[in-house]
Amino acid sequence: MYIKRQRGWEIPEHLATPEAVFLSRRTLLGGAAGLAVASAFGGGRAVAAAESGAYPAPQNGAYTLDRPVTPERYSGDYNNFYEFGTSKTVLPAANALKTDPWTIKIDGLVEKPFEIGVEDLIRKIGLEERLYRHRCVEAWSMAVPWTGFPLSKLVALAKPASGAKYVQFQTFLDKAMAPGQRQFFYPWPYIEGLTLAEADNDLAFMVTGVYGKPLPNQFGAPIRLAVPWKYGFKSAKSLVKVSFVAERPKTFWEGLQSAEYGFWANVNPAVSHPRWSQASERVLGTDQRVPTLIYNGYGEQVAGLYKGLEKERLFV
Numbered sequence: 001m002y003i004k005r006q007r008g009w010e011i012p013e014h015l016a017t018p019e020a021v022f023l024s025r026r027t028l029l030g031g032a033a034g035l036a037v038a039s040a041f042g043g044g045r046a047v048a049a050a051e052s053g054a055y056p057a058p059q060n061g062a063y064t065l066d067r068p069v070t071p072e073r074y075s076g077d078y079n080n081f082y083e084f085g086t087s088k089t090v091l092p093a094a095n096a097l098k099t100d101p102w103t104i105k106i107d108g109l110v111e112k113p114f115e116i117g118v119e120d121l122i123r124k125i126g127l128e129e130r131l132y133r134h135r136c137v138e139a140w141s142m143a144v145p146w147t148g149f150p151l152s153k154l155v156a157l158a159k160p161a162s163g164a165k166y167v168q169f170q171t172f173l174d175k176a177m178a179p180g181q182r183q184f185f186y187p188w189p190y191i192e193g194l195t196l197a198e199a200d201n202d203l204a205f206m207v208t209g210v211y212g213k214p215l216p217n218q219f220g221a222p223i224r225l226a227v228p229w230k231y232g233f234k235s236a237k238s239l240v241k242v243s244f245v246a247e248r249p250k251t252f253w254e255g256l257q258s259a260e261y262g263f264w265a266n267v268n269p270a271v272s273h274p275r276w277s278q279a280s281e282r283v284l285g286t287d288q289r290v291p292t293l294i295y296n297g298y299g300e301q302v303a304g305l306y307k308g309l310e311k312e313r314l315f316v
C-alpha cells in the first residue's frame, strides 16, 4: 500500500523484494535484532497493566485458530502504521505516540454524545482475550491474541438513533507527534467505517491489548479496531472518535485509490487486487504460503451480513 506522490501507487514491499532476501532479513530480525525488539516490548505500559490487574484477560474459548499464534517478535516488528512512516519497521518511530491520557469521543447520531478515558471504558465494559487471524490486503497474515471487548458493547453504550446507518472510526491527528501526518498528500486523519450491522456482529472487536498486555504503540495503542473477516486496513488504529452517521464514510484508502481499496474490503481469495493475487498469503514468521479463505475463514459468522448486497463491490 506504499505510495509516493510523484510516481503514484507502488507495489507492496513483499512484491518489490525478492522473497528469499525478504525471508533472510526476517530470520535475522528474529535472531539478533529480536533481542532489542523484545526489550522494547517489555516497556512501561506492560508494567502499568500488571499493576492495574486488567491483563491478561480471560480467554473467550469461542474464538480458536487453525494455525499457531504468530510470535510477537514477528507481528510486532512488521506493522502498517502510516502515521509513523511507510516502512514496516515503524516500531522505533511509534515510540513517539503518547497514549496517556487518551480519551475517545462517541458522537453523531446517538442519544447523548460523550467522551470517555480508555481506562474508564475498559473498567465499564471489561476485557476478554480472543485469538484472531489478521489478513492484510498486501497478502501477508498473522494470528494474534487480541484483548478487548465486542464493538457491539460500545454501540449499546452509545445508543444510536434510528437514522444511524454507519459507524465511522477516526485516528488521532497530531503532526508534531506523527511524522507521517506531515505528508500532505495523504487524506489525514485515518478514517474507516462499518455498517451498523457489521459493527453489531460479534466478531467486530475493540482492541486494547495483545499478547496478554496493553497494546504496544506500533499495534495502534491504546485502542484500535479488529474486523478479522476484512482486509487489515479496515482495522483502524489509535482511535480518538467513533461517530454514528447516516452516510457511508469516505475512508482513508478509498480516498487515495478507490479502484484498489473500497469500503467493504471483505477477504476473498477469488477476487484479485488489481496488481496482485489474493489467492494465498504469507504467514508472518514462517516461510509458508497458505491458501486464503473467503471472509478470512469467518464466513459462517458474517456471510449473512451481505445478503441482498451482491451488487456492491464487497471484496475490494
Ligand code: MTE
Pocket (backbone or CB within 6 Å): 001, 075, 078, 079, 080, 081, 082, 083, 135, 136, 137, 171, 190, 218, 219, 220, 231, 232, 233, 234, 235, 236, 237, 238
Ligand atoms: N490504522 C492507522 N491509523 N494507520 C495505518 O496505517 N494500517 C492498516 C491497519 N490500521 C493502518 C491502520 C493496515 S494496512 C493494516 S494491515 C493493519 O493496521 C496492520 O496492523 P498491525 O500493524 O497491528 O499488524
